[in-house]
Amino acid sequence: xxxxxxxxxxxxxxxxxxxxxxxxxxxxxxxxxxxxxxxxxxxxxxxxxxxxxxxxxxxxxxxxxxxxxxxxxxxxxxxxxxxxxxxxxxxxxxxxxxxxxxxxxxxxxxxxxxxxxxxxxxxxxxxxxxxxxxxxxxxxxxxxxxxxxxxxxxxxxxxxxxxxxxxxxxxxxxxxxxxxxxxxxxxxxxxxxxxxxxxxxxxxxxxxxxxxxxx
Amino acid sequence: xxxxxxxxxxxxxxxxxxxxxxxxxxxxxxxxxxxxxxxxxxxxxxxxxxxxxxxxxxxxxxxxxxxxxxxxxxxxxxxxxxxxxxxxxxxxxxxxxxxxxxxxxxxxxxxxxxxxxxxxxxxxxxxxxxxxxxxxxxxxxxxxxxxxxxxxxxxxxxxxxxxxxxxxxxxxxxxxxxxxxxxxxxxxxxxxxxxxxxxxxxxxxxxxxxxxxxx
Amino acid sequence: xxxxxxxxxxxxxxxxxxxxxxxxxxxxxxxxxxxxxxxxxxxxxxxxxxxxxxxxxxxxxxxxxxxxxxxxxxxxxxxxxxxxxxxxxxxxxxxxxxxxxxxxxxxxxxxxxxxxxxxxxxxxxxxxxxxxxxxxxxxxxxxxxxxxxxxxxxxxxxxxxxxxxxxxxxxxxxxxxxxxxxxxxxxxxxxxxxxxxxxxxxxxxxxxxxxxxxx
Numbered sequence: 263x264x265x266x267x268x269x270x271x272x273x274x275x276x277x278x279x280x281x282x283x284x285x286x287x288x289x290x291x292x293x294x295x296x297x298x299x300x301x302x303x304x305x306x307x308x309x310x311x312x313x314x315x316x317x318x319x320x321x322x323x324x325x326x327x328x329x330x331x332x333x334x335x336x337x338x339x340x341x342x343x344x345x346x347x348x349x350x351x352x353x354x355x356x357x358x359x360x361x362x363x364x365x366x367x368x369x370x371x372x373x374x375x376x377x378x379x380x381x382x383x384x385x386x387x388x389x390x391x392x393x394x395x396x397x398x399x400x401x402x403x404x405x406x407x408x409x410x411x412x413x414x415x416x417x418x419x420x421x422x423x424x425x426x427x428x429x430x431x432x433x434x435x436x437x438x439x440x441x442x443x444x445x446x447x448x449x450x451x452x453x454x455x456x457x458x459x460x461x462x463x464x465x466x467x468x469x470x471x472x473x474x475x476x477x
Numbered sequence: 478x479x480x481x482x483x484x485x486x487x488x489x490x491x492x493x494x495x496x497x498x499x500x501x502x503x504x505x506x507x508x509x510x511x512x513x514x515x516x517x518x519x520x521x522x523x524x525x526x527x528x529x530x531x532x533x534x535x536x537x538x539x540x541x542x543x544x545x546x547x548x549x550x551x552x553x554x555x556x557x558x559x560x561x562x563x564x565x566x567x568x569x570x571x572x573x574x575x576x577x578x579x580x581x582x583x584x585x586x587x588x589x590x591x592x593x594x595x596x597x598x599x600x601x602x603x604x605x606x607x608x609x610x611x612x613x614x615x616x617x618x619x620x621x622x623x624x625x626x627x628x629x630x631x632x633x634x635x636x637x638x639x640x641x642x643x644x645x646x647x648x649x650x651x652x653x654x655x656x657x658x659x660x661x662x663x664x665x666x667x668x669x670x671x672x673x674x675x676x677x678x679x680x681x682x683x684x685x686x687x688x689x690x691x692x
Numbered sequence: 693x694x695x696x697x698x699x700x701x702x703x704x705x706x707x708x709x710x711x712x713x714x715x716x717x718x719x720x721x722x723x724x725x726x727x728x729x730x731x732x733x734x735x736x737x738x739x740x741x742x743x744x745x746x747x748x749x750x751x752x753x754x755x756x757x758x759x760x761x762x763x764x765x766x767x768x769x770x771x772x773x774x775x776x777x778x779x780x781x782x783x784x785x786x787x788x789x790x791x792x793x794x795x796x797x798x799x800x801x802x803x804x805x806x807x808x809x810x811x812x813x814x815x816x817x818x819x820x821x822x823x824x825x826x827x828x829x830x831x832x833x834x835x836x837x838x839x840x841x842x843x844x845x846x847x848x849x850x851x852x853x854x855x856x857x858x859x860x861x862x863x864x865x866x867x868x869x870x871x872x873x874x875x876x877x878x879x880x881x882x883x884x885x886x887x888x889x890x891x892x893x894x895x896x897x898x899x900x901x902x903x904x905x906x907x
Contacts (some may be wrong), residue, residue: 331682335689345560345775370648433800442657442872469762474765546897550904560775585863668834 268330276341278333281403285355286326287395293319294388295322300365300383303374316362319360323358346472353464355447357394360458361387367454371447378447379431383455390420397469407473414466424459428452493548495617499666501541501569502610508534508576509603515580516591516599528584531577538573542566568679572609575673576602582669586662596640598618598670604636612684622688629681641676643667651679660682706771708763710832715785716756723749723791730795731806732816743799746792753788757781765777776902783894787824787872790888791817797884801877809861813854813885820850820892827899837903844896854889858882 265439293316300312330351334340339348368376376384400406431452439445508531515527545566549555555562557676583591591599615621646667655659698725723746730742742783760781770777798806806814827843830836861882 289528324484328662331686332689366693370644371651372648424703429796429800433802436801436877440873443655443660445873446661446876448649455629466828470762471765493866546901550901581859585859586866587863658866658870658875661872661876663864 267473268435274400275357276443278337279330279341279347282326282330282333282397283350283354283401284395286323286330286351287391287398289319289326290354290357290361291388291395293358294391297361297365298384298388299401301380302457304375305412306372306374310369311457312363316365318386320362323355327355342472342476346468346475350465350470350472353461354394356461357391357458360454360461362452364451364458367447371451373447373451376432377448379427379452380455382427383452383459387418387455387458387462388425390417390424390459392406393417393420394462394465397466401469401472404473404476406422410469410473414470417462417466422464423457424456428456483526489615493552494545494562494619496554496611496682497541497545497548498616500608501545501566502540502606502613504534505549505569505572505576505606506603506610508538508573509599509606512580512673513578513599513603515583516595519590520544521587521589528580531580535573535577542570555583557687557691561683561690564683565680565687568676568683569609571676572673572680575676576656577671579666579669579673582666586666588662588666591666592646592663594642594667597642598667598674601635601639601642602670602673604676605632605639605674608632608635609677609680612681616684616687618626619688625688629685632677633683636674636678639671639680643671645667699821705807706832707759708767709771709777710759711785712763713780713831714825714835716753716760716781717828719753719756719820720784720787720791721836723753723788723826724814724821724899727791727795728814728818730798731810733767736802736803736804740799743795746795750788750792753785757785764801772902772906776905777871779898780895780902783898784824786891786896787821787888790884794881794884794888797877797881801881803877803881806881807861807878809857809882813882813889816850816854816857817885817888817892820847820854820889823847823850823899824895826890831855831899834903834906840899840903842882843884844900847892847896850858851889851893858886863895 296312296316296319303309331345334344334347360435365387367373383451393413393416397410398418400409400413432449435445435448439448511527511531511534515524515531518524545562548561549562582588608628608631612625612632615624615628619625647664650660650663654663705849714772726742726746726749730746731738760777764774764777778829823843823846827840830839830843862879865875865878869878
């Protein structure tokens with residue numbers, strides 16, 4: 263019996279993991295939208311509100327991760343490998359951590375006017391989380407393997423773009439920014455943002471590995 | 478047969494893993510005490526001695542982790558899931574690494590007078606490691622699940638406090654510290670300290686996941 | 693039946709994993725050689741070429757890791773524990789990431805003249821990757837356990853040396869470097885380099901854990 267047939271057999275019954283992964287994906291989109299809003303404004307008190315909102319959403323994400331772990335503890339049979347469920351939950355958690363980290367650094371460092379690179383990477387984070395959520399919504403029905411693969415390819419492409427923008431921005435920073443403290447602030451916010459897209463790529467890698475095993 | 482009954486059956490026989498985890502916990506307390514002593518003094522030669530002591534303790538911790546891995550290799554039957562033993566050992570190792578990292582940065586950066594926030598977080602690291610050690614000592618006898626859960630709740634609360642102190646200190650640093658090199662030094666020592674409490678929280682998460690599976 | 697006898701039985705048949713690990717090891721040596729060449733020159737355009745080459749090699753390494761994951765998905769029987777194959781592939785990937793990270797930071801930060809410490813650590817990275825590759829080549833034939841253990845001991849010794857050089861260099865940097873931006877640049881390049889040797893040590897740890905289980 264192929265793994266796939268086992269998989270097909272259990273998928274329709276799973277009421278535990280898929281809804282949780284879908285919630286995690288939806289939560290990341292809301293976080294990424296708040297981050298994007300935050301870098302496009304210069305009103306510090308509004309940004310502080312958004313930071314608080316992102317922090318609350320990050321806690322919500324933690325709760326979802328926690329529930330996935332609880333379900334792993336309670337269920338002997340899972341829709342795909344336990345280690346993959348664990349890796350998928352962890353990588354989604356990491357995306358949330360870095361989105362919140364980027365927002366929190368802007369707050370702590372009192373960044374007044376986010377740079378152009380920050381805006382561009384925030385756009386890309388939102389794009390990446392949308393593809394992540396889309397892929398997670400397709401997981402339930404593995405017949406659409408093509409759609410998941412397609413989302414993974416797009417996530418990789420978004421990460422490459424973010425990488426390129428980050429490198430260019432850091433290079434310019436070291437060339438033109440003479441104030442070391444401003445340089446540190448900008449570099450660290452950009453770095454957390456770029457890490458968020460890296461973690462979306464990790465999600466895509468886990469998803470691809472799930473597809474390979476169950477296709 | 479419930480997982481718990483299997484567990485109860487093997488627990489009394491395990492002479493390998495529990496003593497090692499108890500040693501790892503005790504070692505973390507000694508490390509945290511040395512770190513606390515170190516941030517409360519300004520005598521650089523005494524601090525250098527403490528740093529050497531912490532380094533030796535970190536090596537001792539590495540040896541304990543190594544022994545846990547050796548036992549995992551040799552024993553087919555373990556008191557709880559192999560992956561949980563692995564994660565628990567790794568997270569304890571990480572706590573030691575960051576305590577040593579904080580101490581080493583103070584040494585390398587020649588920090589003369591540790592800040593108030595460093596003292597407060599060092600206090601919290603000691604508190605967290607005490608709860609970690611207490612929980613590890615209770616592992617042997619899973620009848621006291623309540624005690625372990627209680628320690629985990631306290632570790633989480635300590636981590637939240639450390640997080641708050643860290644954020645406030647970094648925010649003030651970017652507001653008032655005009656010397657970039659001093660800012661880097663202070664921020665990086667605080668950051669290693671805060672990471673140490675984060676890793677205690679990771680220990681608590683692994684412990685909770687062990688409880689869920691075996692309760 | 694001991695694990696070892698199972699192991700001996702399957703090893704001669706494995707045509708999938710060993711060649712991939714050998715490729716990964718060989719790739720790390722080429723990367724380390726390019727990094728070493730890069731820190732010994734001051735010609736920025738030649739260094740940019742080497743950075744591009746290292747980036748391409750890092751992608752090649754990613755492809756090898758990806759193939760290992762694909763094989764893990766397709767093969768139920770593996771020459772040693774699935775989790776160890778996974779850990780070994782990840783730690784090799786991490787070595788490549790930090791070699792590329794060090795090279796990329798030199799490029800982004802426009803480091804003109806690499807420091808003496810950078811040269812020394814680059815030498816050590818090459819030495820470490822050579823031991824890593826040697827150990828990976830011996831994996832196929834576990835009769836030479838002694839050779840693998842020997843390589844692991846040497847990797848640990850190289851990592852200790854790199855650690856010592858890094859600590860000394862950072863300490864001197866904070867003592868003598870008055871320009872914060874130069875300090876950041878130098879520290880971050882050194883830090884990525886030192887991390888590369890740390891990750892070689894992680895490879896050695898995984899190898900030792902494989903030996904323990906299969907000896």
